């Protein structure tokens with residue numbers, strides 16, 4: 001199932017769990033994970049603490065490749081979060 005998800009990201013706008021991805025990375029923004037604005041597929045990652053009363057929040061573009069870099073993942077059992085170190 002995970003393999004299918006990875007394949008689906010290729011040239012597709014809807015990802016697993018309906019997360020939108022974009023084919024091009026914004027030229028004027030730097031991905032916080034790799035520090036470049038390389039033009040490749042990206043997604044918008046919601047930023048903690050920016051939610052307003054309408055359920056809308058700020059998000060930052062990050063490369064799909066960077067977000068899914070599995071060897072950078074950590075699991076914090078106590079807080080119940082899966083996260084990627086920057």
Ligand SMILES: [Zn+2]
Nearest residue numbers: 031034063066
């Ligand atoms: Zn990146």
